[in-house]
Amino acid sequence: MASHKGTGLTSDLKITSVEAMYLRLPQVKEQCDSGQDALVVKITTDAGITGYGEVDSNPMGAKGIIEGPFSHTATTGLGHVLIGEDPLQTEYLWHKMYRANIYGGRRGVAIHAMSGIDLALWDIKGKALGLPVWKLLGGGFTKSLRPYASSLFGETPAETGDRARRFVDQGFTAVKFGWDPMGRDEATDIALVREARAGLGTQPDLMIDAGLVFDAKTAIQRAKAFEQYNPFWFEEPLLPDDYHGYAKLSAASSLRIAAGEEESERKSFIELMDVGQVDVIQVDLTRCGGFTEAMKIASLAADRGIPVVNHGFTTYLNVAAALHFLASIPNTLGLLEFVVEEGTTLRHHITEPIRAVDGRVAVPDAPGLGLGIDEKGIAKYRVG
Numbered sequence: 001m002a003s004h005k006g007t008g009l010t011s012d013l014k015i016t017s018v019e020a021m022y023l024r025l026p027q028v029k030e031q032c033d034s035g036q037d038a039l040v041v042k043i044t045t046d047a048g049i050t051g052y053g054e055v056d057s058n059p060m061g062a063k064g065i066i067e068g069p070f071s072h073t074a075t076t077g078l079g080h081v082l083i084g085e086d087p088l089q090t091e092y093l094w095h096k097m098y099r100a101n102i103y104g105g106r107r108g109v110a111i112h113a114m115s116g117i118d119l120a121l122w123d124i125k126g127k128a129l130g131l132p133v134w135k136l137l138g139g140g141f142t143k144s145l146r147p148y149a150s151s152l153f154g155e156t157p158a159e160t161g162d163r164a165r166r167f168v169d170q171g172f173t174a175v176k177f178g179w180d181p182m183g184r185d186e187a188t189d190i191a192l193v194r195e196a197r198a199g200l201g202t203q204p205d206l207m208i209d210a211g212l213v214f215d216a217k218t219a220i221q222r223a224k225a226f227e228q229y230n231p232f233w234f235e236e237p238l239l240p241d242d243y244h245g246y247a248k249l250s251a252a253s254s255l256r257i258a259a260g261e262e263e264s265e266r267k268s269f270i271e272l273m274d275v276g277q278v279d280v281i282q283v284d285l286t287r288c289g290g291f292t293e294a295m296k297i298a299s300l301a302a303d304r305g306i307p308v309v310n311h312g313f314t315t316y317l318n319v320a321a322a323l324h325f326l327a328s329i330p331n332t333l334g335l336l337e338f339v340v341e342e343g344t345t346l347r348h349h350i351t352e353p354i355r356a357v358d359g360r361v362a363v364p365d366a367p368g369l370g371l372g373i374d375e376k377g378i379a380k381y382r383v384g
């Protein structure tokens with residue numbers, strides 16, 4: 001048993017298993033909605049404390065990276081390097097995982113996989129110490145955040161307007177629409193934004209997520225055309241590697257340009273900020289490298305005067321992680337992405353739901369991520 005001098009704290013926790021559980025709705029639509037399946041990470045310890053995290057990525061690719069065997073000292077299953085380790089040593093374990101996958105894991109799916117593990121480790125740390133993650137991160141900047149309803153565009157501009165009215169009726173003060181059919185043609189693009197604004201009325205904030213469909217010059221033209229509908233931000237109009245295009249767009253437009261959900265690991269965020277010159281950084285806790293990396297990304301953004309928001313379109317594990325993270329950094333916009341996509345319900349069967357009450361979502365106060373897990377629901381939808 002290790003004794004931590006001066007704290008009165010003892011820890012004899014050891015990681016005994018790392019499992020990646022692939023859940024999937026029986027029917028999935030081929031649309032841009034990552035709420036139809038989920039990869040949930042479960043880490044168990046010898047003291048009976050279990051932690052949960054989530055990975056939003058190519059699910060079977062991430063599962064292989066987590067559960068794969070030792071192959072080579074520079075490419076090893078992440079679970080393999082964690083077994084027997086103390087789960088409270090989150091910084092050390094992050095670097096151990098990174099080093100063990102240096103061939104294929106400096107960006108992308110292996111960092112995504114590490115994210116789910118890191119969230120589960122912080123969940124264990126909180127449960128072991130009886131504290132919510134936000135307190136372990138030294139936070140407490142806020143007790144709640146303002147959720148924005150996050151949805152795909154309707155199939156038509158008119159349907160987008162109908163959705164907007166429904167979200168306002170549900171009490172949301174900010175709404176985001178994204179992806180298809182944006183990018184089909186100029187008239188449709190403008191009509192989508194016009195009807196979204198018409199449905200919302202003048203007061204609520206409107207975010208537009210283009211979904212990677214434009215080149216820089218087209219994005220500049222669209223940003224100009226959308227200005228009259230007063231969008232709060234214009235998200236991901238360009239392909240993620242087009243950092244120079246982002247810089248041109250950002251310089252040319254008065255709209256806030258938002259991006260970051262495609263980035264993983266802090267150095268790719270540095271590129272997005274320093275080359276891309278974007279105005280809002282979107283950090284997905286289930287992709288960026290978990291809490292351990294997200295705190296560094298937020299700090300790098302703060303040094304540049306850039307606000308941070310979350311990205312999350314999957315389960316309440318992602319939402320809970322975002323709440324703890326955003327409550328622990330100074331440079332937020334006070335906003336929380338909150339999926340309201342209608343028809344994909346898997347998130348309701350993994351944990352207890354997180355709800356918006358009176359236009360706010362509370363930061364969890366229970367130990368760890370602070371979410372009740374629905375083991376039966378997980379078993380029911382598990383396919384891998």
Ligand SMILES: [Mg+2]
Nearest residue numbers: 209235236261
């Ligand atoms: Mg987006």
